[in-house]
Amino acid sequence: MIESVSIIGAGNVAxxxxxxxxxxxxxxxxxxxxxxxxxxxxxxxxxxxxxxISQLKQVDLVLICVNDxxxxxxxxxxxxxxxxxxTSGSINITSQSQIKSGVFYPLQTFSKNKSIDWSTVxxxxxxxxxxxxxxxxxxxxxxxxxxxxxxxxxxxxxxLAAVFACNFSNHMYAIADTILQQNQxxxxxxxxxxxxxxxxxxxxxxxxxxTGPAQREDFNVIAKHLNHLEAHPPLKELYKSISQSxxxxxxxxxx
Amino acid sequence: MIESVSIIGAGNVAxxxxxxxxxxxxxxxxxxxxxxxxxxxxxxxxxxxxxxISQLKQVDLVLICVNDxxxxxxxxxxxxxxxxxxTSGSINITSQSQIKSGVFYPLQTFSKNKSIDWSTVxxxxxxxxxxxxxxxxxxxxxxxxxxxxxxxxxxxxxxLAAVFACNFSNHMYAIADTILQQNQxxxxxxxxxxxxxxxxxxxxxxxxxxTGPAQREDFNVIAKHLNHLEAHPPLKELYKSISQSxxxxxxxxxx
Numbered sequence: 345m346i347e348s349v350s351i352i353g354a355g356n357v358a359x360x361x362x363x364x365x366x367x368x369x370x371x372x373x374x375x376x377x378x379x380x381x382x383x384x385x386x387x388x389x390x391x392x393x394x395x396x397i398s399q400l401k402q403v404d405l406v407l408i409c410v411n412d413x414x415x416x417x418x419x420x421x422x423x424x425x426x427x428x429x430x431t432s433g434s435i436n437i438t439s440q441s442q443i444k445s446g447v448f449y450p451l452q453t454f455s456k457n458k459s460i461d462w463s464t465v466x467x468x469x470x471x472x473x474x475x476x477x478x479x480x481x482x483x484x485x486x487x488x489x490x491x492x493x494x495x496x497x498x499x500x501x502x503x504l505a506a507v508f509a510c511n512f513s514n515h516m517y518a519i520a521d522t523i524l525q526q527n528q529x530x531x532x533x534x535x536x537x538x539x540x541x542x543x544x545x546x547x548x549x550x551x552x553x554x555t556g557p558a559q560r561e562d563f564n565v566i567a568k569h570l571n572h573l574e575a576h577p578p579l580k581e582l583y584k585s586i587s588q589s590x591x592x593x594x595x596x597x598x599x
Numbered sequence: 600m601i602e603s604v605s606i607i608g609a610g611n612v613a614x615x616x617x618x619x620x621x622x623x624x625x626x627x628x629x630x631x632x633x634x635x636x637x638x639x640x641x642x643x644x645x646x647x648x649x650x651x652i653s654q655l656k657q658v659d660l661v662l663i664c665v666n667d668x669x670x671x672x673x674x675x676x677x678x679x680x681x682x683x684x685x686t687s688g689s690i691n692i693t694s695q696s697q698i699k700s701g702v703f704y705p706l707q708t709f710s711k712n713k714s715i716d717w718s719t720v721x722x723x724x725x726x727x728x729x730x731x732x733x734x735x736x737x738x739x740x741x742x743x744x745x746x747x748x749x750x751x752x753x754x755x756x757x758x759l760a761a762v763f764a765c766n767f768s769n770h771m772y773a774i775a776d777t778i779l780q781q782n783q784x785x786x787x788x789x790x791x792x793x794x795x796x797x798x799x800x801x802x803x804x805x806x807x808x809x810t811g812p813a814q815r816e817d818f819n820v821i822a823k824h825l826n827h828l829e830a831h832p833p834l835k836e837l838y839k840s841i842s843q844s845x846x847x848x849x850x851x852x853x854x
Contacts, residue, residue: 464791514799540707556765
């Protein structure tokens, strides 16, 4: 059973996890981070700051909450006898012999200074060792009622899907914002519609609540929009491809 | 001042508008629709059903709440002396001499059986006659505190932006759903993340809260995802173009 934890990182994910663990009375022993935020985070959850990552004290679990690009490095730096899990959706577990190693991936986007309702956050756990996967799942249940144990292949797919649903949808908002700005219109005008679109999609099936000119195959409107985008060739191409993809999905064609 | 209204259409938009007008004590005289829902809608708001659209009684405003493709036809069928406004974001006003004609475009997506908080819905009004635009704006203020008078060019831009922010973001959710289904994973896993992504975007600036592999320019993860999409050439192309667009926006390049 995981009863003591140290955390590598002091960013948004590390802070959200530390906050919840502290609240639930789980002992956080040390925080290590290259950033100046380590001291602040450590103070907030009654932990010590560890300056030398190779000297982490013995704990039940080291949570590696750093950028994807630093995970491998951190993984090699910490004592090889420490059990560890990282919080990334996309990085594979490095299999090192005799180390309990896994993934503790909360499917949420975290912001500093914005508290999160952990109870609904899906937490994906994965380990090549069955027993450790079970330990991680039990630990994750402290955070959320929605814990899912999956394999590496499924996690890769889940991360890919999350890129479409979240990163790419956010970019669609950003494009809209850009178009409005260029025409002295406020992004505020679209906010209620953005909220309602997301709400509808999660309360039903996205493909079934699809609306808009592509879904209606209203080629007059599509032509007007493409005409509007004449001076923005990449956006015009994007508009065309996404519209075609909507039409393909509508007709049950392979995406 | 607009004190009596008839409505053409009995779909989601017509129903939402009729419900609000009835609630606010504005007289709805007649409902006309080719669908069977006309009687039900008329009963719900104390209106009569008008079978012959050319015989609509005199009212202060006829609201044309039909599909974009039917607006022109309806516009020609109704008595040429009746003031009218349609609720579409994309259709231009037909200018017919001596008719007060305009647009009453609520920027929201409406569903039957789901009530809407009108007070925050932006309503865009437009008319080629200044006086009628003012009348429409005053009428719109019955619905919402957020009434905006814009010109035809701005409305076209707004509609284009709405397609990106709403129709296209919904398609991103639909793609994610498809990818998950093909791998026996539940779309439920992404729901909290979708909600939070939309919330973050409307509470700040979308481009500033952009995350994901493209924003980090993490080409390892991007390559893995493209590899995963090998069997789906159109999705692979879409993934590439959207990622490139995210990178371009990040570097302040023209979209």
